[in-house]
Amino acid sequence: MPGPVVNVLIDLAPGQRFRTATFDALAHAASACGMDAQIRAAPTDQIDEDFMSDIGDAVVAGPGTPYARPDRAEEVVRLARERGVPLVGT
């Protein structure tokens, strides 16, 4: 059974220190929990209606602001709050 889908709102480029640290921290946690978590990057300028219809099992509002589309990031935060989807913002 696949583990939870975690969408990371992040606009930092692959390899950037804080992006790497965020994905590493989630991988550390998944390993500790024995979960096969599906950790996915969600650049804010790619957040569309399809994404908003299913924001995943958890959301991380990642570092590296300003976001390209803060309005869309804020909408995902609202959806997570209203739908009871676990969220961490750092």
Next chain:
Amino acid sequence: MLVEHARNLMGLGSAVHAEYGTGGTEIVSLLACSLDGEQITVSLAEESRLRRLHGSETVVEHTTCNYGLNPEWQHIAEEHGMAIAGIDETGEVRAIERTDHPFFVGTLYQPQLSSTPEQPHPIFVALLQAAAAT
């Protein structure tokens, strides 16, 4: 998170984050003294989820933040289901959480910077546990 809270739950449609320019009510404002590259000691609120997660009254965390909750609007972090979970040594808010949600935590520091394979950060472990439980 704070701007969303202010706009949609506090009815403060003019709420803005200072990082996105001027105009509006700056809920999140530029810190008088940048914390970028600093380590801070955060005191965790007695009844907070974060204190339960950490099992301690304080944590030392890395931060890269240049922005924080505007002290003039600090009260919004204690209304409409939001609670202050941690403050730093200056008394400014460094962590918030919702009390009406399975897991909704915001930090004005970067817990990912202290996570290791041997010691995963409790916030991310709790996030995944909450995700699996919902």
